[in-house]
Amino acid sequence: MAEHATHAEGHATAGKYVQIAVILFVLTALEVLLYEVCYGHLSHSMAGLAGTLEPWFVEVLMGLSLLKFWFVAMFYMHLKFDIKLLSGMFGFSLVIAAVVILALIALFIYNRSLWWPSGMW
């Protein structure tokens, strides 16, 4: 039956889950390492590298987080194997969520410059 086959295309194997777990662990370690190099205990001993990475701290951190997000959603939440409708529902929600975050930040930055002088919060 076609619809049944669509749903049951197959999930990842246990070996694949282990691979993803290792990747997630490494990415988390990189996030913490990035913080330690830029602002933590390693910032003095690796001052040169810290100077290079610090301007990109937020961008690199968000990139690593989004990568982890993608791996969990695709493999652990089975979006890679389930019907596309579910990916569409989740993707649509994420787009709206991102728009909400950006719109609220933009609105408050605008209002802050308009109404509230620095230090009035």
Place this chain on the structure above:
Amino acid sequence: MTTAAIDHGHDAGHGHHTSLGIDNRKLAIWAFIGSECLFFATLISTFLIYRGQSVSGPTPKDIFEVPLVTAGTAVLLFSSFFVVMALNGAQEGNRKKLLTWLSLTVLCGCFFAGMQVYEFSHFNHLGLGYSTNLFSASFYTLTGFHGAHVTLGTLWLATLLKDAIKGDLPQGKALNLEIAALYWHFVDVVWIIIFPVVYLMSLGN
């Protein structure tokens, strides 16, 4: 609908198959997860808007402890791995595998919730009450709601563990665990965002 489809729907834990080819409960949990994305988006926005706006301390740099939160993050990530292995066991009809990995998942959930209780009480002792400043209010609201989700997820998984121990979670009802696992993974991906945005970025300049 053919007999095969009816059988599948019955095996999946008395759910109903839809014309989309997936169980209606699975569709419902995805719709719920979609709504939760917006819920956490507003809380994260609030935290970001108020970031660096507090006129009095304590500030994140005064109180955050990276090693503790990193340990909590690692435990939550591992719990996602454990629950997906438990689901793998349930789908294979391997009861021992199911019980082992599901028990570990519940333990991880308890550890994370415990870590957050310790963290909150520690911060409170350091003078960071809920209404101390803008940072504290937005921080406690965001991480507190996430902690509540972890607690509910742990309770949900614990009830499934109880079913599994009693033998009430056979291969045909693996979808029950899959739905709980989807919720658990969502809680994990929210923390994947919260950890760098709330903790690491707040400690940076």
